[in-house]
Amino acid sequence: MSALMHEPATGMEPVTRSGRRGGFFWTLLKDRKTAAVGLGIIVFFVLLSVIAPYISPYSATAQSCAVFAPPSVHHWLGCDDGGVDMLSELMQGGRISLVVGFAATLVAMIIGGGVGIVSGYFGGWVDITLMRITDYLLVIPDLVFAMVIADIWGPSLFHVIMVIAILEWTGTARVIRAQVMSVKERVYIKRTRALGASHARIIARHVLPQMGPLLIANTVLTVAIAIYLETALAFLNLEDPTVTTWGTILEHAFERTAVSSGAWWAIVPDGICIALVCVGCFWLGQAIEDALNPRLKIAHLSLTRWKIRTLAGRGTDAI
Amino acid sequence: MSSLLEVRDLHVWFEPPHAAPVHAVQGVSFELEAGERFGLVGESGCGKTTTILALMGLLPPNASLAGEVRLDGTSILAGGEDSVRPHRWKDIAMVFQGAMNALNPVKKVGWQIAEPMAFHGVAEGKAALKRAGELLELVGIPARSAQRYPHEFSGGMRQRASIAMALACAPKILLADEPTTALDVMVQAQILELLTRLSGELGLAVILVTHDLPVVAQMCSRAAVMYAGEIAETGPMDALYHAPAHPYTRLLFAATPDLYGADAVASIPGSPPRLDRDITGCPFRPRCDVPIERCARDHPALLQVETAHLAACLRAGKRGGLRAEPGADEAVRLGQ
Amino acid sequence: MTETRVSKTPLLEVADLVTRYPVRRGLMQATARAPRRWVHAVDGVSFSLDRGEMMALVGESGCGKTSTVQTILGMVRPAGGSVRLNGTDIAGLRDRQLRPVRRTVQMIYQDPYESLDPRFRVRQTVEEPMLVHGIGSSRKHREQLIVTALEQAGLRPAEVYLDRYPHELSGGQRQRVAIATALVLGPQLLLADEPVSMLDVSVRAGVLSLLDNLRTTADMGILMITHDLSTAAHFADKIAVMYLGRIVEQGTASEVVRDPQHPYTKALLSVVPKRDPRDRSVPQILTGETPDPVDVPSGCRFHPRCPVAVDRCRAEDPVLRVAPGKERTPGHPARPVHLAACHLA
DSSP states (O other): OOOOOOOOGGGGOOOOSOOSHHHHHHHHHHHOHHHHHHHHHHHHHHHHHHHHHHHOSSOSSSOOSOTTOOOOSSSTTOBOTTSOBHHHHHHHHHHHHHHHHHHHHHHHHHHHHHHHHHHHHHOHHHHHHHHHHHHHHHHSOHHHHHHHHHHHHOSOHHHHHHHHHHHHHHHHHHHHHHHHHHHHTSHHHHHHHHHTOOHHHHIIIIIHHHHHHHHHHHHHHHHHHHHHHHHHHHHTTOSOTTSOOHHHHHHHHHHTTHHHHTOGGGTHHHHHHHHHHHHHHHHHHHHHHHHHOGGGSOOSSOSSOOEEOOOSSSSTTOO | OOOSEEEEEEEEEEOOTTSOOEEEEEEEEEEEOTTOEEEEEOOTTSSHHHHHHHHHTOOOTTEEEEEEEEETTEEOSTTTHHHHGGGBTTTEEEEOTTGGGOSOTTSOHHHHHHHHHHHTTSOOHHHHHHHHHHHHHHTTSOGGGGGSOGGGSOHHHHHHHHHHHHTTTOOSEEEEESTTTTSOHHHHHHHHHHHHHHHHHHTOEEEEEESOHHHHHHHOSEEEEEETTEEEEEEEHHHHHHSOOSHHHHHHHHTSOOSSOOSOOOOOOSOOOOTTSOOOSOTTGGGOSSOOGGGGTOOOOOEEEETTEEEOOTTOSGGGOOOSOTTOGGGOOOOO | OOOOOOOSSOSEEEEEEEEEEEOOOOHHHHHTTOOOOEEEEEEEEEEEEOTTOEEEEEOOTTSSHHHHHHHHHTSSOOSEEEEEETTEEOTTOOHHHHHHHHHHEEEEOSOTTTSSOTTSOHHHHHHHHHHHHTOOSSHHHHHHHHHHHHHHTTOSSHHHHHTOOGGGSOHHHHHHHHHHHHHTTOOSEEEEESTTTTSOHHHHHHHHHHHHHHHHHSOOEEEEEESOHHHHHHHOSEEEEEETTEEEEEEEHHHHHHSOOSHHHHHHHHHSOOSOTTOOOOOOOOSSOOOOTTSOOSSSTTGGGOTTOOHHHHHOOOOOEEOTTOSOOTTSOOOOOOEEOOTTO
16 A cells, blocks of 8 residues: 555644634633623623522512612612612512523524524525515514514513514524525535435534524623613513513603602612623623634734844744 | 845744744745746645745734845845835735635726736826736736626636736736636646746746646746745756655655656655744654654755755755755855 | 456446536516526536446536536436436435435545534544444444544544544545545445545645545445546546536546547646656647536537637537547457547547
8 A cells, every 4th residue: 555644643733723612712701801891790690680589688679768768878779769779679670681681582592593594504485485574573663563562462571571582583593594504505514415414414413503602692692682672661661560670670760750859879770780781791792703703813914014033143043 | 146036044933822833934045036937836834825925024913024035135024014015016026826816806907907006106097007908918818808897707817817916016026826726727727828928028037836846847947845834945947856855855746646657656644743843853854754863853954965956954965975064054055 | 557347237327417507597587588598517428437447527617527426426416317326327316215325425525624514523523424324233333433434544543533623634634534434334436526636745645545445445436526637647547528518538547648539638638737847848728718608619519719620610519439540449358448529539
């Protein structure tokens, strides 16, 4: 036999590249401060929500101080229109808001991911039909749609989750579809088809794993939008007013003249919480998306110049 | 007796994030005369593309460079980007790898050729477009095609258009990076014939960078074979084929099938060394079929085999004798 | 070069194969009900291949060699003609019926950097065909088969490669993994689309030798697409030269290369760069490029670029037939005939 390849194991050490998932995220957090900060914010609020029942200073529903009492040593963020401690209310509200956000996003991701994959992979009539449905939903103004649906279904947390999911899955579907269409053309997919593998197998084992990071990025961004939408729906009185969420807190505050009373503590901290979570999600989601986009890497011709080194002597040993 | 282009001891390092620096080009030296066709041959990762990108100063921000490049006696890299920019495209131009896919799809071809002319004060406006048409004729495309967009051109025509673009400011040196790799064999022949003709008619020096040995054998008079960031052997094409002094050159030719040749074709076992680590001894030793004991310790420099024929091998040298000091730079007098 | 076995049924027999693709119509044309135009990528191709033979399909872009191979593989349905595998016509079969065929015919792709799933370890990639076709009774058994396939493909010791990811392998190694993945099903026919064109020169010969060995030791038939005539001349038993969807010349490798009959073949051979710088043979460079397969020239497809075309070539389409002087000599063992489609051959 002529010189068959004998590759010594030593010649082929792994190149440090992000071949595995864990490596990818770790590098991401190291490289981009915004990603780390965003993740930190999200983790903080999630943890806070989890331990809220144990560390709430007061009840989140029963009165514990005067109406619109200003912040004090006992009540760090004051009290709202019903004399309920603001801090406790915020923590309790956070639980529900985050649950609504995550739940709605989960449903949106499942529907959107499914539609995107089926549409992108099979193409043809399936794609055309699904995309027309997607376009319909994309075109309808979000809040108008939400108002109509909430009116028909009635205000309840479950319905809010469903409404948000219906509004959000289209974005995910489009993004996933585009990615699937490009992955589908790759040679290893064609090769696996030529092996005789079924479509189900190819989607499950080759296409879906490729979607992982993109789905995660999209999910994180969708969470931000979901939480924001929940606030909006609550504010528009489309949600069950008896439930405490960040949105209903705001809604109550406006309804019951917090503004004219000058009780900023009933509004601003709530707004800051919402804004922080949204910003955290955006930072993390954007960072993941950027990291996935190869074209954003530094190109050859950029404004920063390459460097000159002066050699102390000559030859390769003189550096 | 200075040459048109003198490259002395060129080094390029890349510093990728989260990884060790890569020493991509390790002390490359060669010369180029006016009107000469010179081949730079090697496989992927040997540093040939990085070398010519360095000549144009087209390196990414994480690159650093050392050594000297003299164009007509003037050092062009010493001052970094600022010293190389006036020469870029005016004295040295390049046809990039896959250039036919790098044309701007939303601009007419004529406009793209004319674009660099204004910057270098060659021509402007209507005069530039007229010159663009002339350049297209020169590369074998009717001048009126200047009004077309790249997608209306075939692959071969786009490659010719890229060459016309490189000639926009009448450079003295043309760097061609794998100009025919993605093209059909007949179109490849057309492009090579074009480059040869241009070199003759315009007195244009061409550095042809490729992995394809027969292409270099056909078109170039002299060549350098690169391995692991260094020049392994350089000399006239005839000597490289008929009397190679470096085992890599010999094995590379042996790995290339010939149309009518009956010799067996053989792979070179193993793979090139990593350039992010220091290499002790000769970088080719693990794959060499005739190593001697010293090869493991001493790193060979380019040694003279014959006039104008040099090889970085401890076994090379005049009349086959072993050379004494591999690090002795004074033993090397390039070119002449 | 191997003698042709006198076998009753060739492994692969392609007869008058036609594969076409519709030309996309713009909205205006579709509404005006303009007749649909077709690109005949493969326009009447016939050849046969036996076990233990390697055939090279040579030609420039647009000649139809890739479409031919895709049709044989069953990824594209032909518009006419037949593809017989061990006598059975697989041309019109549906997906489900093609499944057993997939074990007999496998393909190696051009791009080693793209043909492996970057998330799969080598072990998983090579195991996949077995899972799809239900080969291997247990995990251990499958692992044995994986190791055998990897070693057959030249990756030794196989254990070292099992848990590697593609990005940890060189181009040549990846291509060998792809070959191992094909071998694990025990195919009889291997289709190879430019198997080495994206590999380094120093690595090509190894992979090609591997294919050559498979031809002899595993008695496989290999159909290789290549644009590199030197590779074809060196490794293949038979060469078929394609132009615009047709075979214009066909015969044993040495015959086609040393005594070409068709002007296109002659021109192609003359422009192949030679290794020896002293070889100053004048290349016969044709003008222009291969025309678009949508607009096939009348008469002989090659006549607009042919250096020796005569009036008859413009009018009459030549048939692929035995070149004059190349008929079989009685008393000689049967060997593949040398065919050419030219009026002047």
